[in-house]
Amino acid sequence: MPEKMKRPTPRHIPATLEVAKSLYKTPALVCHRVRCGKLTCHCVEGQRHGPYWFLHWREGAVQRRRYVRQVDVEAVRAVVVGRRRDDREMRRAVALAVADLRRMRTWLRDLGAA
Numbered sequence: 001m002p003e004k005m006k007r008p009t010p011r012h013i014p015a016t017l018e019v020a021k022s023l024y025k026t027p028a029l030v031c032h033r034v035r036c037g038k039l040t041c042h043c044v045e046g047q048r049h050g051p052y053w054f055l056h057w058r059e060g061a062v063q064r065r066r067y068v069r070q071v072d073v074e075a076v077r078a079v080v081v082g083r084r085r086d087d088r089e090m091r092r093a094v095a096l097a098v099a100d101l102r103r104m105r106t107w108l109r110d111l112g113a114a
């Protein structure tokens with residue numbers, strides 16, 4: 001593609017931020033120590049590495065996790081916290097709507113019985 005046709009380079013968006021935003025369910029941001037997998041490492045039996053931050057989520061029966069770079073932790077946390085708040089508000093709105101429908105159903109039944 002000719003140079004002038006190229007789009008301006010988009011601002012770098014950390015991959016973990018995209019994961020935190022785009023997963024169907026809000027992932028959990030958790031901090032823990034890990035084993036590196038080398039059989040000769042001290043972490044096999046002793047102190048593990050870290051702690052490091054990860055996003056955890058479930059895909060069907062499979063628990064998945066993704067490492068979050070230290071520089072991205074605050075941005076990822078903001079996304080997760082914001083999504084949790086949105087999820088809570090959505091659940092509350094749905095619960096209110098369901099309660100309204102139940103009341104209407106009761107009224108209609110009572111009208112029919114009258």
Ligand SMILES: [Zn+2]
Pocket residue numbers: 035036037038041042043044049
């Ligand atoms: Zn290790």
